[in-house]
Each structure stands twice: as C-alpha cells, then as structure tokens.
Amino acid sequence: MQVSLRHIHKRFGAVHANNDINLTFEGGRIVGILGENGAGKSTLMKILSGFQPVDSGEIWIDNRPVAYTGPQAAIRNGIGMLQQDPLDVPAFTVLENFIYGNGDGFFLPRKLAARQLQEISKRFGFELEADMPIAQLSIGQRQQMEIVRLLTLGVKMLILDEPTTGISAEQKQILFDALRHLTKEDGLSVLLVSHKLEDVIALCNEVAVLRAGRLVGTRQMPATNAQLVSMMFGQELAPHTRKQVDLSAARDALVLEHLYLHGHRVNVDDVNLRIKAGEIIGLAGLDGSGQEMVLRACVGLQKSARGRIHLNGEDITGQSYRSFLSKGVAFGAAGRLEEGLVGGLTLTEHIALANESGSFINWNAARQHCESQIKLYDVRGRPESMIETLSGGNQQRVLMALMPHSPVLMALEQPTRGLDVDSARWIWQQLLERRERGAAIIFSSPDLDELVAYSDRILVFYAGRIFEIPDANRTTIDEIGRLIGGHFEVQPA
Ligand SMILES: Nc1ncnc2c1ncn2[C@@H]1O[C@H](COP(=O)(O)OP(=O)(O)OP(=O)(O)O)[C@@H](O)[C@H]1O
Ligand SMILES: [Mg+2]
Numbered sequence: 001m002q003v004s005l006r007h008i009h010k011r012f013g014a015v016h017a018n019n020d021i022n023l024t025f026e027g028g029r030i031v032g033i034l035g036e037n038g039a040g041k042s043t044l045m046k047i048l049s050g051f052q053p054v055d056s057g058e059i060w061i062d063n064r065p066v067a068y069t070g071p072q073a074a075i076r077n078g079i080g081m082l083q084q085d086p087l088d089v090p091a092f093t094v095l096e097n098f099i100y101g102n103g104d105g106f107f108l109p110r111k112l113a114a115r116q117l118q119e120i121s122k123r124f125g126f127e128l129e130a131d132m133p134i135a136q137l138s139i140g141q142r143q144q145m146e147i148v149r150l151l152t153l154g155v156k157m158l159i160l161d162e163p164t165t166g167i168s169a170e171q172k173q174i175l176f177d178a179l180r181h182l183t184k185e186d187g188l189s190v191l192l193v194s195h196k197l198e199d200v201i202a203l204c205n206e207v208a209v210l211r212a213g214r215l216v217g218t219r220q221m222p223a224t225n226a227q228l229v230s231m232m233f234g235q236e237l238a239p240h241t242r243k244q245v246d247l248s249a250a251r252d253a254l255v256l257e258h259l260y261l262h263g264h265r266v267n268v269d270d271v272n273l274r275i276k277a278g279e280i281i282g283l284a285g286l287d288g289s290g291q292e293m294v295l296r297a298c299v300g301l302q303k304s305a306r307g308r309i310h311l312n313g314e315d316i317t318g319q320s321y322r323s324f325l326s327k328g329v330a331f332g333a334a335g336r337l338e339e340g341l342v343g344g345l346t347l348t349e350h351i352a353l354a355n356e357s358g359s360f361i362n363w364n365a366a367r368q369h370c371e372s373q374i375k376l377y378d379v380r381g382r383p384e385s386m387i388e389t390l391s392g393g394n395q396q397r398v399l400m401a402l403m404p405h406s407p408v409l410m411a412l413e414q415p416t417r418g419l420d421v422d423s424a425r426w427i428w429q430q431l432l433e434r435r436e437r438g439a440a441i442i443f444s445s446p447d448l449d450e451l452v453a454y455s456d457r458i459l460v461f462y463a464g465r466i467f468e469i470p471d472a473n474r475t476t477i478d479e480i481g482r483l484i485g486g487h488f489e490v491q492p493a
Pocket of ligand 2 (some may be wrong): 041042043391426
C-alpha cells in the first residue's frame with residue numbers, strides 16, 4: 001500500500017504544527033519520523049490515523065484521495081496507530097478486549113478470535129494469553145495486544161509514537177523483530193516516531209525529519225547518529241564532557257538508614273544510602289526492580305516499615321510528602337500528566353499552585369511569573385495554554401520550571417523521558433546548575449548512556465537487590481547492562 005500526504009496543514013491557534021507537509025510512504029518499509037520536541041510529529045501521525053482532523057491538505061492511498069473522520073475509519077482504510085496509552089477496557093481479559101475492542105459493533109466469533117490471537121502471538125513471540133486480565137498487563141504486553149488487534153483488522157500501515165518508553169529491553173527486541181517481519185514478509189508499512197536515535201539506526205530503512213512544523217528532509221538509512229542530529233537541529237552537538245567534582249568535604253544532604261520498602265512486585269530490604277550535597281546518584285534497573293520505591297522514599301511518598309531518614313541532619317522519618325517538600329526536597333515523576341502536571345489546568349495555574357503559600361492566590365503576579373518562566377525555560381506555550389496541549393518535551397520543561405530554584409535534594413524519575421537530544425541536554429544543564437548551588441540529585445533512567453554521562457555514583461537494582469558499581473567514573477554501558485540483567489557474579493570486586 002502506498003500512502004501520500006499532500007500539502008498537510010494543521011494549526012492550533014498561533015501554532016502552525018504542520019506546515020505544508022508532503023511525504024510518500026511505500027509498503028515494506030520502516031520510516032523513522034524524527035524531530036525536536038514540538039516539531040509536529042505526533043500531530044502529523046494523529047492526522048494520518050484519524051485521531052485529529054486536518055485543516056487542509058489530502059491523504060492519498062494507492063493513488064486515490066481518501067477522506068476519513070475518526071480512527072475507525074482510518075483503520076478501514078488500512079491505517080492504524082498504536083496509542084501510547086491504549087484505550088482499553090481494564091475489566092476485560094485479553095480475549096474479550098480483542099473481541100469487543102474493535103468498535104463499530106463488529107464482533108469476532110469467540111473461537112476464531114482465540115485462534116487468531118494465539119497464532120499471531122506465537123508468530124511474534126508475544127507474551128499474551130487469552131484469559132489474562134488487561135489490568136495486570138505490563139505496558140509492553142498492552143502494546144502487543146494492540147498490535148494484534150490492529151493486525152486482525154487488516155491494517156497495512158502501522159504507526160507507533162515513541163513505543164519504547166516504559167517497556168523492557170526484551171519487549172523492545174520482540175517488538176523490533178515483529179516490525180521487521182511485518183514489513184519484510186507481509187509488506188506492511190511502519191512509521192516510527194522516536195527520540196532514541198539508536199533505535200532508529202537499528203530499525204529504520206529511511207527517515208523523515210520535521211522542524212518547527214515543516215518537513216526539512218528525508219534520507220535513506222544507514223546514517224550515523226551525528227548525521228541524524230545535524231538534520232534535526234541543523235548542527236552537530238558537541239559531546240557532553242563530565243565534570244569531576246570533589247565531594248570529600250560536602251555535608252550529607254539525605255541519609256537513608258535501614259529502610260524496608262514494601263512494593264507490589266518486590267520488597268527492598270535494608271536500604272542504606274548517603275547522598276551528599278552536590279552529588280548525583282543514578283539508579284539503574286528494569287522497571288519494577290525497586291529503584292522507583294527508593295526514589296519515592298527519598299521524598300516521603302513511599303513509607304518504610306523501619307529505619308530512619310535524615311535531611312540536612314534533621315530526622316524527618318515518617319513525615320508527610322508536603323513536609324518533605326517544605327524542607328527543600330523536590331520530586332519529578334515520570335508520568336508527567338498522571339502525577340507532576342494536572343490536565344485541564346493552564347500553565348499559569350500550575351505556576352500559581354506550585355508557589356502557593358496560603359489560601360490566597362495573586363493571579364496577576366502568577367501570570368507575570370508564568371510569562372518569565374516560559375521565557376526562562378523556553379517553553380513553547382502560552383500562560384493560558386492547557387498543559388495537555390503542549391508537546392511532550394514542552395511539558396517536561398514546565399515540570400522543570402516548577403522545581404524550586406535551590407533545592408536540598410531533587411529526586412527525579414526518568415528526567416529526560418521523551419525528550420529530543422537537545423532538550424535533554426538542556427534539562428541536564430538546568431540540573432547541573434542546581435547541583436552547583438549545592439543540590440543533591442538522585443535520578444532513575446532506562447537510558448544507560450545518560451546514567452554513565454551524569455552520575456557520580458550508580459546503583460543497580462535487580463529484583464529488590466541493590467548493587468553499587470565500584471567506580472562509576474570508569475564504568476561502561478555494557479557493564480551496567482549485565483548488572484541490570486542480574487549478572488552480579490561475573491563482577492570483579
Ligand atoms: N491539542 C492541541 N492544542 C493546542 N496546541 C497543540 C495541540 N496539540 C499539539 N499542539 C502544539 O502543536 C505543536 C506540535 O506538537 P506535537 O505534539 O505534534 O509535537 P511533537 O513533535 O510530537 O513533540 P514531542 O517530541 O515533544 O512529542 C506544539 O507546539 C504543541 O504545543
Ligand atoms: Mg509527540
């Protein structure tokens with residue numbers, strides 16, 4: 001199937017999110033859609049898959065113009081998009097979702113559905129069983145379920161918007177293999193939006209690059225990381241150089257003693273950690289290995305059954321999250337819109353709430369402060385923009401703007417999740433400036449390069465166990481990768 005976009009335009013108020021985009025996609029190929037945060041990638045993909053109406057322009061399929069409204073109609077035309085948070089019905093099992101989840105009142109007979117589900121799962125090595133309750137699936141399994149659903153609906157073009165955030169390394173491998181088979185053997189066309197250039201290099205046959213709403217160009221792969229970066233930003237980025245800091249005289253910012261953290265999947269016992277002012281500690285591990293609980297214990301969100309917590313020498317064991325915040329602790333959650341930011345509120349409202357001291361809010365001051373924060377943090381948005389209308393990267397910038405100026409400790413879950421290389425660099429610059437002012441930083445990341453680049457110390461979590469890498473300054477991503485998989489034994493002391 002050949003799909004062409006012709007003169008696609010889409011505006012949101014003053015923002016020209018897609019400005020005259022012309023692109024043609026052939027079957028049998030994987031095309032990477034690249035671009036800085038806010039470039040217009042998600043908007044274009046939503047237009048193609050019927051999740052958003054186009055202002056003007058046309059979509060042609062096999063040399064015929066098509067017009068559709070809504071995702072179901074796009075699917076009938078052979079185009080399906082994997083939503084980052086699939087809209088499923090949690091009370092269902094995998095099989096029920098598969099039968100009823102197709103909309104349009106079109107039901108598959110139960111037996112046929114079960115057989116198709118099994119066949120496709122088996123072919124791609126998906127970890128799906130018909131009677132699994134959806135609520136218990138991991139993000140990776142939900143994604144697999146959604147792919148199976150779209151395939152049985154006969155989709156010929158599969159669109160994935162940042163599909164590798166939140167899934168394990170093994171699930172990523174399974175996903176990539178499936179995409180390769182679907183293009184090579186079944187002639188499907190795959191569009192992959194991603195900021196992970198390693199993934200793009202490993203998977204894509206060609207790339208299309210957007211910048212500020214316009215198409216800057218396309219190119220056939222292979223290409224190097226540096227070539228892709230310069231297409232995206234119009235210049236190459238100098239490599240980040242690590243600064244060694246002498247922490248020998250630094251005081252303790254946070255001390256955890258003998259904590260016992262009880263979680264859904266694992267427990268972490270006897271956590272002992274000293275974080276000095278100006279120190280950066282990176283936490284590595286597969287999702288659910290215990291690192292999230294330790295981060296949250298640092299900010300008072302995860303309670304410990306035993307042990308003590310000291311902040312700047314003061315015993316604050318058992319105190320509330322609010323109380324931790326008031327003493328200079330800051331928390332950045334990975335789920336931007338679930339925890340850090342509130343959908344339906346404007347930027348000004350976020351700033352006002354973050355700086356709220358009593359029950360009275362001075363809206364004029366809040367708006368002015370908001371305007372200066374927008375400038376300072378280079379947020380593409382306006383004070384009156386609802387937070388959910390910002391691109392992912394710009395939401396991350398807002399989170400950073402809400403952080404205190406000189407915190408004692410910042411605990412950050414995946415601080416650069418979903419950010420383009422340049423924005424990620426920028427966020428770290430902000431963090432390093434706070435470190436210069438004496439802030440201690442503890443962060444988790446699935447990105448091993450990021451852990452190596454910024455951590456003074458690295459702790460690896462595996463099934464609730466914690467292993468500290470002896471010399472974080474000299475470690476490699478291979479070493480951390482092995483440890484994440486639980487291979488502690490091969491590690492020389
Ligand atoms: N519903 C909306 N209302 C208002 N503005 C929007 C809406 N959706 C997107 N925008 C704006 O359109 C521009 C493009 O956003 P889009 O989400 O397409 O970017 P993106 O390339 O996917 O970025 P990211 O890599 O950060 O996800 C941004 O400036 C964004 O704020
Ligand atoms: Mg996006």
